[in-house]
Amino acid sequence: MADQDARSGEDKRPTEIPALRWEEPPEGPVLVLLDQTRLPAEEVELVCTDASALVEAIRSLAVRGAPLLGIAGAYGVALAAVRGFEVEEAAAALAGARPTAVNLTVGVRRAQAAHQEALARTGDTRQAAAAALAAARALHREDAEASARMAAHGLALLDELLPAGGHRVLTHCNSGSLVSGGEGTAFAVALAAHRSGRLRRLWVDETRPLLQGARLTAYEAARNDMAYTLLTDNAAGSLFAAGEVDAVLVGADRIAADGSVANKVGSYPLAVLARYHHVPFIVVAPVTTVDPDTPDGASIEVEQRPGYEVTEVTAPQVPVTGAGGGIPVAPLGTQAYNPAFDVTPPELVTAIVTEEGAVSPVTAAALAELCARSRQVTIS
Numbered sequence: 001m002a003d004q005d006a007r008s009g010e011d012k013r014p015t016e017i018p019a020l021r022w023e024e025p026p027e028g029p030v031l032v033l034l035d036q037t038r039l040p041a042e043e044v045e046l047v048c049t050d051a052s053a054l055v056e057a058i059r060s061l062a063v064r065g066a067p068l069l070g071i072a073g074a075y076g077v078a079l080a081a082v083r084g085f086e087v088e089e090a091a092a093a094l095a096g097a098r099p100t101a102v103n104l105t106v107g108v109r110r111a112q113a114a115h116q117e118a119l120a121r122t123g124d125t126r127q128a129a130a131a132a133l134a135a136a137r138a139l140h141r142e143d144a145e146a147s148a149r150m151a152a153h154g155l156a157l158l159d160e161l162l163p164a165g166g167h168r169v170l171t172h173c174n175s176g177s178l179v180s181g182g183e184g185t186a187f188a189v190a191l192a193a194h195r196s197g198r199l200r201r202l203w204v205d206e207t208r209p210l211l212q213g214a215r216l217t218a219y220e221a222a223r224n225d226m227a228y229t230l231l232t233d234n235a236a237g238s239l240f241a242a243g244e245v246d247a248v249l250v251g252a253d254r255i256a257a258d259g260s261v262a263n264k265v266g267s268y269p270l271a272v273l274a275r276y277h278h279v280p281f282i283v284v285a286p287v288t289t290v291d292p293d294t295p296d297g298a299s300i301e302v303e304q305r306p307g308y309e310v311t312e313v314t315a316p317q318v319p320v321t322g323a324g325g326g327i328p329v330a331p332l333g334t335q336a337y338n339p340a341f342d343v344t345p346p347e348l349v350t351a352i353v354t355e356e357g358a359v360s361p362v363t364a365a366a367l368a369e370l371c372a373r374s375r376q377v378t379i380s
């Protein structure tokens, strides 16, 4: 069950309202989400008291972004366990809520494994629930640490690739504190550049159809006083042609063993543009986003979203009329192609930056070597 709590958020910066937190009120533990579907209009908290509410929040994108999905999934397993629900069933529902971001499955499996191990060892459901919660908390903490390390590695790489400084960076979708236990992935690198005086401009793709760039990245950039400019996705080409982009920074939802990168739809065209214009295309993601069990880009399952996300526009506080709850912008009955992600082949990726360092050029061997250094993922 989910309750919505529209607290007055006027004075609060997003970093003060975490994207997700675990709370233990007298009525029982809950997972509190900042409802990202309502941003930037209002900061509304969504209180999940069971895993099925969380599954719905994941599907509706109230909680989203690969690393945060992993953290949410782990807490979801813990929530099922502490509230006495069927844990294996909850874990399966959570892991299946969205297919592309591998972090979701990784997070769910981690809490589930901790639960199973403690249950087998102690036979005590309360201890097993505590183990699942501890695993979720550990993942949450580790993600914040990974975020800070990615930012440092990413900024060092930018300085190396763009020695002149005054970086003008283009980003797509949202990859900041709203997707992370810390300050994010790609956005965290831009933020580090901003804090060190090296960010001249953050170009923010609006990211049709759900506007994660306009609604969320611009929101985070404004709250951090960054120099940013919003553009429609199809304006990116003219920006490259004008020589206004020094680097592209994006996150990832799944990186196959060969280095193919699934990220928000629209990333691949940016990689093509970047190659044509000799601009580095840099992917920033924690090692948990690398999936050794997915051999290549063709093996990545790309989530297909409902057509009404394309044929209607929705925005927080806009009155709704269409079948999907939005205002129609196409004739009724229009079919839409609406993949949530696309896949960029490794040869178009200049570097993959993780908390363990950067891989460049992106090859299966280099990626395997980097992942082997991490305690979280090992590619055999």
Ligand SMILES: CSC[C@@H](O)[C@@H](O)C(=O)COP(=O)(O)O
Residues within 6 Å of the ligand: 061, 064, 065, 066, 067, 101, 172, 173, 174, 175, 176, 179, 184, 185, 186, 212, 250, 251, 252, 253, 263, 264, 265, 340
């Ligand atoms: C850490 S950010 C990487 C990706 O998760 C992000 O770019 C993205 O594509 C998110 O998609 P979303 O559909 O909003 O969950």
